[in-house]
Amino acid sequence: MSNMVNLTINGIAVSVEEGQTILEAAEKLHIKIPTLCYHKDLCVAGNCRVCVVEQVGNNKLVASCAMPVSEGMEINTNTLKVRNCRKHIIELLLTEHNEECTKCYRNGHCELQELAAEYQITNQDFIDLVPDKNYTVDRISPAIEKDDSKCIRCQRCVRTCAEIQSVGAIAVAHKGSEMKISTVFDRALDEVVCTNCGQCIVHCPTGALTEKSYVEKVWDAIADPESHVVVQTAPAVRIGLGEELGFEPGTRVTGKMVSALRRLGFDSVLDTDFTADLTIMEEGTELLTRLKRALVEDDPDVALPMATSCSPGWVKYIEHKYPEYLPNLSTCKSPQQMFGALAKTYYAKNVKVDPQNIISVSIMPCTAKKYEANRPEMKDSGYKDVDFVLTTRELAVMIRQAGIEFEKLNDESFDSIMGTGSGAAVIFGATGGVMEAALRTAYEIVTGREVPFENLEILPVRGLEGVKEASIKIEGTVDDWKFLEGVELKCAITNGLENAHQLMDNIKNGESFYHFIEIMACPGGCLGGGGQPYPVDDEVRMKRMQAIYNEDSDLPIRKSHENPEIVQIYKEFLEEPLSHKSHKLLHTTYVKREQY
Amino acid sequence: MTTTKKQLHRIDLIFKNEQDCKEILRNALARSNQEVINEMVNSGLKGRGGAGFPTGLKWKLTAEQKVDEKFVICNADEGEPGTFKDREILTRVPHKVLSGMAVCAKIIGARKGYIYLRGEYKFLVPNLKKELRRFHDILDELGLDFRVEIFMGSGAYICGEESALFESMEGKRGEPRNKPPFPTEIGYMDKPTVINNVETLAHSYTILKYGAKKFRELGVKDSRGSKVFSVSGDTPIPGIYELELGMSVQDFVDDFGDGDTKAVQVGGASGFLVPRKRFGKTSIGYQGKLTGISLPTGGSMMIFNSSRSMYNVLNNYLDFFEEESCGQCTPCRVGCQQLLKGIKAVKRGEKPASYLDQLLKLTDTMKLTAKCGLGQSVANSFSSIVENFREEMIY
Numbered sequence: 008m009s010n011m012v013n014l015t016i017n018g019i020a021v022s023v024e025e026g027q028t029i030l031e032a033a034e035k036l037h038i039k040i041p042t043l044c045y046h047k048d049l050c051v052a053g054n055c056r057v058c059v060v061e062q063v064g065n066n067k068l069v070a071s072c073a074m075p076v077s078e079g080m081e082i083n084t085n086t087l088k089v090r091n092c093r094k095h096i097i098e099l100l101l102t103e104h105n106e107e108c109t110k111c112y113r114n115g116h117c118e119l120q121e122l123a124a125e126y127q128i129t130n131q132d133f134i135d136l137v138p139d140k141n142y143t144v145d146r147i148s149p150a151i152e153k154d155d156s157k158c159i160r161c162q163r164c165v166r167t168c169a170e171i172q173s174v175g176a177i178a179v180a181h182k183g184s185e186m187k188i189s190t191v192f193d194r195a196l197d198e199v200v201c202t203n204c205g206q207c208i209v210h211c212p213t214g215a216l217t218e219k220s221y222v223e224k225v226w227d228a229i230a231d232p233e234s235h236v237v238v239q240t241a242p243a244v245r246i247g248l249g250e251e252l253g254f255e256p257g258t259r260v261t262g263k264m265v266s267a268l269r270r271l272g273f274d275s276v277l278d279t280d281f282t283a284d285l286t287i288m289e290e291g292t293e294l295l296t297r298l299k300r301a302l303v304e305d306d307p308d309v310a311l312p313m314a315t316s317c318s319p320g321w322v323k324y325i326e327h328k329y330p331e332y333l334p335n336l337s338t339c340k341s342p343q344q345m346f347g348a349l350a351k352t353y354y355a356k357n358v359k360v361d362p363q364n365i366i367s368v369s370i371m372p373c374t375a376k377k378y379e380a381n382r383p384e385m386k387d388s389g390y391k392d393v394d395f396v397l398t399t400r401e402l403a404v405m406i407r408q409a410g411i412e413f414e415k416l417n418d419e420s421f422d423s424i425m426g427t428g429s430g431a432a433v434i435f436g437a438t439g440g441v442m443e444a445a446l447r448t449a450y451e452i453v454t455g456r457e458v459p460f461e462n463l464e465i466l467p468v469r470g471l472e473g474v475k476e477a478s479i480k481i482e483g484t485v486d487d488w489k490f491l492e493g494v495e496l497k498c499a500i501t502n503g504l505e506n507a508h509q510l511m512d513n514i515k516n517g518e519s520f521y522h523f524i525e526i527m528a529c530p531g532g533c534l535g536g537g538g539q540p541y542p543v544d545d546e547v548r549m550k551r552m553q554a555i556y557n558e559d560s561d562l563p564i565r566k567s568h569e570n571p572e573i574v575q576i577y578k579e580f581l582e583e584p585l586s587h588k589s590h591k592l593l594h595t596t597y598v599k600r601e602q603y
Numbered sequence: 604m605t606t607t608k609k610q611l612h613r614i615d616l617i618f619k620n621e622q623d624c625k626e627i628l629r630n631a632l633a634r635s636n637q638e639v640i641n642e643m644v645n646s647g648l649k650g651r652g653g654a655g656f657p658t659g660l661k662w663k664l665t666a667e668q669k670v671d672e673k674f675v676i677c678n679a680d681e682g683e684p685g686t687f688k689d690r691e692i693l694t695r696v697p698h699k700v701l702s703g704m705a706v707c708a709k710i711i712g713a714r715k716g717y718i719y720l721r722g723e724y725k726f727l728v729p730n731l732k733k734e735l736r737r738f739h740d741i742l743d744e745l746g747l748d749f750r751v752e753i754f755m756g757s758g759a760y761i762c763g764e765e766s767a768l769f770e771s772m773e774g775k776r777g778e779p780r781n782k783p784p785f786p787t788e789i790g791y792m793d794k795p796t797v798i799n800n801v802e803t804l805a806h807s808y809t810i811l812k813y814g815a816k817k818f819r820e821l822g823v824k825d826s827r828g829s830k831v832f833s834v835s836g837d838t839p840i841p842g843i844y845e846l847e848l849g850m851s852v853q854d855f856v857d858d859f860g861d862g863d864t865k866a867v868q869v870g871g872a873s874g875f876l877v878p879r880k881r882f883g884k885t886s887i888g889y890q891g892k893l894t895g896i897s898l899p900t901g902g903s904m905m906i907f908n909s910s911r912s913m914y915n916v917l918n919n920y921l922d923f924f925e926e927e928s929c930g931q932c933t934p935c936r937v938g939c940q941q942l943l944k945g946i947k948a949v950k951r952g953e954k955p956a957s958y959l960d961q962l963l964k965l966t967d968t969m970k971l972t973a974k975c976g977l978g979q980s981v982a983n984s985f986s987s988i989v990e991n992f993r994e995e996m997i998y
């Protein structure tokens with residue numbers, strides 16, 4: 008057991024583990040200390056200074072987020088001195104700030120605004136510094152907008168991009184009054200190494216970093232009588248959306264979400280889970296084919312490990328940072344893009360609508376998907392496969408705008424075709440989910456038996472750990488797959504690009520060998536995506552993860568290859584996995600990009 | 604009013620170019636660590652980089668850390684405008700600084716040392732390198748496993764702050780760290796580190812040579828020894844002077860002023876302005892003198908005569924801070940901008956004179972909440988100038 012330290016906060020005694028901070032000790036006593044630069048996911052910066060408290064015997068105030076507790080410490084969090092200083096600090100931040108809250112994307116969801124309200128900053132005693140600032144707004148990227156006039160320079164984004172994502176697209180530039188968050192040579196985010204993962208957005212306390220919103224465009228499409236607007240919803244949206252609309256983290260709102268989408272006026276409410284199942288069929292077959300070429304044909308050109316490709320943030324990351332591994336990337340498009348390509352071909356034919364009139368919208372927990380939909384190659388249907396991508400947060404905006412009382416909605420079901428998904432598809436939303444889904448199907452194809460895990464739950468691949476490893480021995484193979492008999496299939500799973508970076512370095516150095524790796528750009532996988540509700544930390548992510556696995560175990564069909572709509576599409580349209588048509592519509596190529 | 608003019612006590616210890624470096628080192632290295640630490644503690648030497656932390660205690664605390672790798676760093680960033688005493692020391696008596704580093708290294712258990720040299724002092728490098736080669740030979744001869752390297756600074760004033768200096772050496776942006784932990788525990792490369800000013804290290808040589816007792820004979824209670832000052836401004840004799848600590852500002856002005864001295868800025872931009880009426884009641888040294896106010900200084904003494912506008916002086920300091928703040932923390936980054944804009948607005952009549960009081964309150968907040976010494980000390984010059992020369996700020 009570690010040493011306990013005794014201290015008092017506002018006269019109340021508390022005992023906490025050595026090494027904890029005053030802020031953590033106060034939390035234990037349910038004393039709230041305001042913070043801005045502090046975030047549980049990140050290392051401590053101690054730069055905003057709103058968390059200052061008084062320590063008896065210290066002639067300076069101390070930053071409670073950065074100050075470790077010590078024996079006998081006496082802390083006061085609410086003295087006149089503390090309050091006056093905090094108020095000053097908030098006032099100072101506001102003088103540098105373009106405080107047009109009513110015209111701000113984060114209006115109502117902003118930590119600075121909340122704090123200003125809490126401290127009732129109604130005076131403007133100090134001089135407004137904004138007119139003399141040369142603030143820039145970067146709206147070039149299809150996914151992310153950066154407005155320096157809303158930035159409080161807390162560096163949460165910088166720490167996120169470096170620590171969690173190991174990308175380093177944004178950094179602090181200049182000093183003194185000119186200090187700002189910038190990119191290499193002050194280029195637009197779209198022109199640097201940024202993966203569009205949106206983690207910086209989720210960690211930004213203000214409106215300085217936001218998604219590019221397509222809400223108005225989608226309203227326009229819905230209002231256009233000529234358009235047939237289809238919408239697909241990713242697995243992680245149904246377990247995140249509730250947080251924006253009055254539910255506790257980890258609440259499953261699938262049925263209400265479908266019902267709300269219908270009321271918004273979408274012509275057809277469909278499910279990305281369908282193409283998640285399709286991804287398993289294609290990617291699983293691709294893996295088995297690669298294994299066959301490597302093990303039976305001794306083909307030296309086959310690239311192993313095969314890496315998943317459904318996270319567009321990860322795809323852009325590998326294109327920038329490990330281009331030599333592009334052949335390892337599965338050629339499968341992400342479920343969103345498979346869906347887009349099928350919406351304007353298979354679906355159009357089926358419902359007899361001219362694909363030209365189809366507007367395909369997707370609701371994603373992700374900002375990188377906005378970027379992905381705009382990649383020039385994503386036009387295999389002959390049209391732009393996915394027209395508009397909205398985040399979970401943007402969907403909540405539409406629901407509120409439409410005056411829908413979300414909590415009161417009844418549960419409804421997805422339309423068909425392309426509206427049915429298995430439990431294996433739902434778990435795509437959690438780190439390890441693609442791996443688990445793929446194993447459920449591939450193992451069964453190869454051995455004719457279910458994966459040897461109780462209730463199909465492959466526990467070793469689940470959880471929030473940075474790098475998970477699993478291996479599964481293939482035994483009792485059916486005739487077609489005899490070459491895999493006795494093979495120990497080695498897999499690894501990571502979430503967050505910093506972990507991906509570690510894993511890729513291990514592979515590169517030859518320290519580890521795997522057949523198959525699953526990589527998701529965001530912490531926790533899509534459930535912790537850059538388009539999900541804020542605030543977020545591990546506790547919230549765990550609750551969302553639990554919701555995903557509950558959704559899976561409640562579904563009647565748990566394996567992708569048993570999804571009847573999947574059976575149907577191969578029969579009526581695609582023929583078989585990796586067929587010519589699949590290749591044309593469901594697979595893609597990648598490009599090498601600059602390091603910075 | 605003092606009527607008898609007292610000649611200031613000029614000292615000649617630091618720049619005395621003694622050639623007995625090897626002997627001093629040999630003797631110092633032969634003594635036990637405890638003995639040397641005691642000598643340093645007893646000398647009463649305090650850091651000459653500005654903060655005035657007891658040097659012996661710093662060495663002791665670092666020595667007590669049970670970690671394999673430690674570092675000694677000589678802070679030669681000397682970014683304070685108008686200060687150039689460290690440059691002089693490194694030019695004229697570099698072996699004293701190096702000897703101080705070597706003895707410190709032996710005591711704390713460091714094998715590697717660095718001189719963090721201000722970017723503008725690049726021209727010192729060839730000479731320093733030559734000196735280093737000679738010095739390394741001496742160390743080899745004496746059997747001490749210690750090497751010193753020169754690290755070129757980035758040019759930002761804030762990089763003189765010890766934790767920002769470490770960040771900068773580690774290839775990161777020069778931003779001060781949270782304290783605690785202090786460098787004695789977690790410094791460069793997260794290892795226990797002694798970081799001392801150039802002059803502090805040179806004084807340690809004096810102490811090792813002449814003993815703590817001799818050193819203590821100079822100065823007054825809590826401010827022992829001599830100090831090198833960079834005297835500038837309205838003085839007929841600008842330059843570098845080694846003087847005894849504890850002198851009164853009056854005595855200093857009598858010696859260095861031009862007969863019309865209105866005020867003296869002690870300690871550069873982050874120091875205090877002493878107006879004429881306080882000359883007699885203020886002395887130069889560290890906190891703790893029995894009577895009157897005692898002001899520490901990294902060495903800068905700037906003299907202003909009655910032709911100077913105190914508004915301009917303050918304006919210059921605030922310009923400097925607004926630009927040299929690293930910009931990470933709110934009170935300092937925004938506070939400096941507000942102070943600068945604020946005094947301009949008062950001067951132009953856009954804000955009432957009472958706005959100065961609001962700015963004074965703001966400097967209190969900066970002092971209490973800024974993350975490092977830079978933001979905390981802006982209040983010093985601001986309040987001492989505004990309080991003493993309020994009319995000059997307004998009209």
Ligand SMILES: Cc1cc2nc3c(=O)[nH]c(=O)nc-3n(C[C@H](O)[C@H](O)[C@H](O)COP(=O)(O)O)c2cc1C
Nearest residue numbers: 650651652678681682763764765799800803976977
């Ligand atoms: C803004 C700022 C700038 C500083 N610049 C210097 C400097 O240029 N040289 C220096 O020796 N110390 C400087 N210091 C002090 C150092 O942080 C540190 O206290 C000193 O190097 C310790 O050495 P000493 O104990 O020998 O004085 C600065 C401190 C601050 C806050």
Ligand code: SF4
Nearest residue numbers: 108111114117213214
């Ligand atoms: S970032 Fe926050 S405080 Fe600033 S304008 Fe937007 S809502 Fe208001």
Ligand code: SF4
Nearest residue numbers: 158159161162164211
């Ligand atoms: S962009 Fe957001 S997270 Fe980044 S420094 Fe500015 S306010 Fe903080």
Ligand code: SF4
Nearest residue numbers: 168201202204205207
């Ligand atoms: S979107 Fe992701 S990669 Fe791009 S700047 Fe933000 S955190 Fe970094």
Ligand code: SF4
Nearest residue numbers: 929930932935975978
């Ligand atoms: S006080 Fe100023 S220089 Fe120091 S950390 Fe804060 S902003 Fe940087």
Ligand code: FES
Nearest residue numbers: 053055056058072
């Ligand atoms: S929250 Fe502690 S300094 Fe910002």
